[in-house]
Amino acid sequence: MQHFAHHSEENYLKTLYKLEDKQVKKVNNIALSKALELNPATVLEAVRKMSEKKLVTVLADKTIQLTDKGKKKALQIVRRHRLWEVFLVDKLTYKWDEVHHIAEQLEHIEADGLTERLEAFLGNPTVDPHGDPIPDENGKLKKIKTQPLAVAPLNKKLTIVALGNSSDEFLKYLNKIGLAIGEVVEVREVEDFDKSVTVLHKKSAITISNEAANNLLVTL
Amino acid sequence: MQHFAHHSEENYLKTLYKLEDKQVKKVNNIALSKALELNPATVLEAVRKMSEKKLVTVLADKTIQLTDKGKKKALQIVRRHRLWEVFLVDKLTYKWDEVHHIAEQLEHIEADGLTERLEAFLGNPTVDPHGDPIPDENGKLKKIKTQPLAVAPLNKKLTIVALGNSSDEFLKYLNKIGLAIGEVVEVREVEDFDKSVTVLHKKSAITISNEAANNLLVTL
DNA sequence: ATTTTTTATTTGGTATGCCAAATTTATTGA
DNA sequence: TCAATAAATTTGGCATACCAAATAAAAAAT
Numbered sequence: 420m421q422h423f424a425h426h427s428e429e430n431y432l433k434t435l436y437k438l439e440d441k442q443v444k445k446v447n448n449i450a451l452s453k454a455l456e457l458n459p460a461t462v463l464e465a466v467r468k469m470s471e472k473k474l475v476t477v478l479a480d481k482t483i484q485l486t487d488k489g490k491k492k493a494l495q496i497v498r499r500h501r502l503w504e505v506f507l508v509d510k511l512t513y514k515w516d517e518v519h520h521i522a523e524q525l526e527h528i529e530a531d532g533l534t535e536r537l538e539a540f541l542g543n544p545t546v547d548p549h550g551d552p553i554p555d556e557n558g559k560l561k562k563i564k565t566q567p568l569a570v571a572p573l574n575k576k577l578t579i580v581a582l583g584n585s586s587d588e589f590l591k592y593l594n595k596i597g598l599a600i601g602e603v604v605e606v607r608e609v610e611d612f613d614k615s616v617t618v619l620h621k622k623s624a625i626t627i628s629n630e631a632a633n634n635l636l637v638t639l
Numbered sequence: 640m641q642h643f644a645h646h647s648e649e650n651y652l653k654t655l656y657k658l659e660d661k662q663v664k665k666v667n668n669i670a671l672s673k674a675l676e677l678n679p680a681t682v683l684e685a686v687r688k689m690s691e692k693k694l695v696t697v698l699a700d701k702t703i704q705l706t707d708k709g710k711k712k713a714l715q716i717v718r719r720h721r722l723w724e725v726f727l728v729d730k731l732t733y734k735w736d737e738v739h740h741i742a743e744q745l746e747h748i749e750a751d752g753l754t755e756r757l758e759a760f761l762g763n764p765t766v767d768p769h770g771d772p773i774p775d776e777n778g779k780l781k782k783i784k785t786q787p788l789a790v791a792p793l794n795k796k797l798t799i800v801a802l803g804n805s806s807d808e809f810l811k812y813l814n815k816i817g818l819a820i821g822e823v824v825e826v827r828e829v830e831d832f833d834k835s836v837t838v839l840h841k842k843s844a845i846t847i848s849n850e851a852a853n854n855l856l857v858t859l
Numbered sequence: 860a861t862t863t864t865t866t867a868t869t870t871g872g873t874a875t876g877c878c879a880a881a882t883t884t885a886t887t888g889a
Numbered sequence: 890t891c892a893a894t895a896a897a898t899t900t901g902g903c904a905t906a907c908c909a910a911a912t913a914a915a916a917a918a919t
Contacts, residue, residue, distance in 0.1 A: 536731040
């Protein structure tokens with residue numbers, strides 16, 4: 420019995436969803452392979468199988484696209500992932516930058532009603548600890564309106580509500596400089612030269628690069 | 640990358656532990672295969688590999704035995720399993736008979752400090768919802784306090800954990816009526832007249848004498 | 860002491876999910 | 890246009906974890 424066959428497929432779908440969501444560009448085999456850190460041959464084969472199952476479509480230009488069915492499945496996994504992250508942070512006192520890889524395992528657990536019970540137990544949270552919205556049981560996402568800190572108005576209180584990038588490196592960096600989802604900052608200056616941003620946070624000034632500021636999404 | 644390679648081994652160890660614990664008889668390849676519902680060839684191969692890793696020993700008479708190392712690993716899995724069961728019942732309001740197969744998946748999640756945090760979050764429970772003790776982080780099991788079935792509370796699930804009398808006659812009698820260590824019963828009635836006890840066991844009622852009930856030690 | 864039955868073991872095979880290396884097929888830049 | 894580069898695809902392989910069926914060995918029963 421191969422209990423865990425679905426893990427792999429779920430990872431493909433989830434990654435595909437994330438890439439499409441970021442809409443950096445068309446998602447092709449190479450892009451997906453890189454995102455999954457797998458060999459292109461492996462990914463090609465998997466895409467073929469998912470295509471047979473009508474989870475993805477391969478367009479004429481080789482772009483790999485989730486079908487509605489695939490997207491729905493992907494959103495269910497995203498939903499589980501984010502709910503488990505809330506659990507780990509709120510209930511097990513993990514720090515928000517420690518939970519990703521644990522949630523990657525928990526998201527694949529299958530059980531009747533588990534997700535719904537977990538959600539209720541957590542008090543029906545709408546966002547995960549990184550500020551990303553939690554899809555509902557039908558896979559619907561409430562879009563949160565945000566703007567990158569890099570283009571936010573000066574001298575206005577802004578709450579960090581989400582991240583444009585949840586890489587380990589970025590999370591660790593934020594931790595180091597004391598920023599996190601929920602923190603309130605105020606833009607004081609944007610340097611003409613390199614567009615680095617100086618913000619006031621808890622009465623002290625912090626200067627961050629434009630790249631960092633672009634990945635801090637704040638309230639509109 | 641084969642993230643889940645350990646699942647299988649963990650299942651072998653856990654099952655082996657359970658069989659040894661029940662001490663029904665010597666655990667051989669057939670017994671283990673049956674318990675795991677796997678083909679003997681599959682199990683034989685797995686046992687060979689675990690033997691190479693010094694997790695099990697195969698005795699001259701083909702009995703498969705956990706080494707100390709193997710037992711410690713097995714107890715860690717049992718520990719995780721039971722803690723997750725507590726979580727599912729206490730926090731997610733599952734019923735005690737619904738949680739086993741969910742815990743079977745959760746028990747394989749690997750993460751630094753997860754088990755300890757979960758334990759603390761649950762309030763350091765000492766038994767799972769089936770009344771089975773939860774091993775501590777070193778794999779030590781606390782002896783369970785027991786009570787004779789004759790004086791146990793009504794309508795509560797009780798696991799038979801020990802016998803007050805191990806005479807051949809008593810064992811044979813238990814065998815005949817289908818009771819054994821590990822079996823779960825629920826006291827329905829204690830007859831005023833002769834203190835005989837009627838218990839529910841696997842959906843059917845059994846009436847046993849007071850003397851028998853006094854020799855069946857159940858979870859407190 | 861044989862036969863029967865049970866258990867252990869071997870052999871050959873399957874499916875999944877992965878990879879490296881070779882090849883074909885675009886794409887693109889000069 | 891045409892060589893260089895990049896992407897897609899094919900091929901052959903590997904490891905894990907399983908199985909069925911054949912055979913060997915051991916145990917039990919007659």
